Amino acid sequence: MTxxxxxxxxxxxxxxxxxxxxAIKTEPEGDNYxxxxxxxxxxxxxxxxxxxxxxxxxxxxxxxxxxxxxxxTLLPAAILDIFLNGKTNSFASSMVMWExxxxxxxxxxxxxxxxxxxxxxxxxxxxRGRGEMRFRLAVNPEAPLPRPMKVDEGKAALGFFDIRATCxxxxxAAYATTVDCPWEDEFVINDQHIEQYLGLDKRxxxxxxxxxxxxxxxxxxxxxxxxxxDWPRQGKVQPFSLVEHSVWELLHIQYYFEKDxxxxxxxxxxxxxxxxxxxxKYFLNKQDYRRQTAFYQYGILxxxxxxxxxxxxxxxxxxIRLLLWLLxxxxxxxxxxxxx
Ligand code: SF4
Ligand code: SF4
Numbered sequence: 358m359t360x361x362x363x364x365x366x367x368x369x370x371x372x373x374x375x376x377x378x379x380a381i382k383t384e385p386e387g388d389n390y391x392x393x394x395x396x397x398x399x400x401x402x403x404x405x406x407x408x409x410x411x412x413x414x415x416x417x418x419x420x421x422x423x424x425x426x427x428x429x430t431l432l433p434a435a436i437l438d439i440f441l442n443g444k445t446n447s448f449a450s451s452m453v454m455w456e457x458x459x460x461x462x463x464x465x466x467x468x469x470x471x472x473x474x475x476x477x478x479x480x481x482x483x484x485r486g487r488g489e490m491r492f493r494l495a496v497n498p499e500a501p502l503p504r505p506m507k508v509d510e511g512k513a514a515l516g517f518f519d520i521r522a523t524c525x526x527x528x529x530a531a532y533a534t535t536v537d538c539p540w541e542d543e544f545v546i547n548d549q550h551i552e553q554y555l556g557l558d559k560r561x562x563x564x565x566x567x568x569x570x571x572x573x574x575x576x577x578x579x580x581x582x583x584x585x586x587d588w589p590r591q592g593k594v595q596p597f598s599l600v601e602h603s604v605w606e607l608l609h610i611q612y613y614f615e616k617d618x619x620x621x622x623x624x625x626x627x628x629x630x631x632x633x634x635x636x637x638k639y640f641l642n643k644q645d646y647r648r649q650t651a652f653y654q655y656g657i658l659x660x661x662x663x664x665x666x667x668x669x670x671x672x673x674x675x676x677i678r679l680l681l682w683l684l685x686x687x688x689x690x691x692x693x694x695x696x697x
Pocket of ligand 1 (some may be wrong): 359375380381392396397400401406407409
């Protein structure tokens with residue numbers, strides 16, 4: 358059960374430090390307190406909600422289910438930016454993208470190790486050992502300079518990841534091909550877009566809050582990836598090294614609430630502002646590709662692949678990993694369909 362703060366909160370701050378989920382937040386402008394319903398689990402492991410125990414005026418209460426449809430006027434537009442033909446879209450398909458997808462698909466199955474500083478690290482050599490990519494996991498993907506997780510923390514986090522996060526990774530990789538300078542230009546994607554790309558809009562068994570929680574969780578997983586790399590000379594492209602950076606920078610999450618007649622605030626939408634990491638300057642750079650000083654590597658992403666991942670992730674994870682591998686190995690055309 359999720360809790361909410363009703364009118365009358367005196368902003369004493371007793372509750373916020375007590376919340377084990379970090380769900381109690383204050384608005385950036387003003388001091389209003391609110392509970393992030395994508396994080397609040399009602400203190401399911403405790404005898405009673407911690408926030409309720411310390412609030413002396415009883416401002417906290419279980420959130421009642423929302424009745425009726427969400428007011429579309431409060432939500433951002435849901436005009437699709439990718440898959441405009443209903444079938445496919447180009448997507449960034451460089452080795453960095455491929456291996457990031459592999460990390461999200463294989464998770465604990467990969468040979469993670471402790472690096473020299475005690476952080477969890479996965480190293481992938483490239484071009485017969487002449488170069489390498491190093492992956493780590495960010496503690497907080499929303500931090501401007503995310504710091505990597507230590508070994509135990511990282512292993513525990515990987516246990517909560519699931520292969521559906523590859524869908525968000527691929528969607529971001531498709532968005533990256535829609536902007537001129539992806540390492541500079543941000544893009545905004547909202548939950549309604551993601552619902553349609555993943556086929557969640559057809560799921561009647563999930564409440565709106567269930568879908569928002571899932572979407573935010575998968576976005577977070579994809580944005581946990583940090584990469585650093587040393588790349589050898591290839592053709593006219595000179596060797597280069599990149600210090601650790603986010604594969605996807607999660608710049609901002611916007612929450613959309615609607616208040617009902619009884620004063621309950623219901624979360625009705627989310628939007629994510631994302632920017633492609635600096636890797637794109639070397640692997641998804643149209644201008645420098647023409648000068649032959651960088652790469653522009655892209656493939657074709659069938660939307661049907663996302664549906665397959667979302668439908669079969671529990672029963673056929675091995676088959677999904679194979680499909681993801683084929684996506685990067687084969688150059689799929691506009692009419693190809695991938696099915697399990
Ligand atoms: S019920 Fe528990 S998890 Fe939810 S806001 Fe209160 S303290 Fe946090
Ligand atoms: S403890 Fe109660 S009054 Fe104090 S900030 Fe939290 S909800 Fe508001």
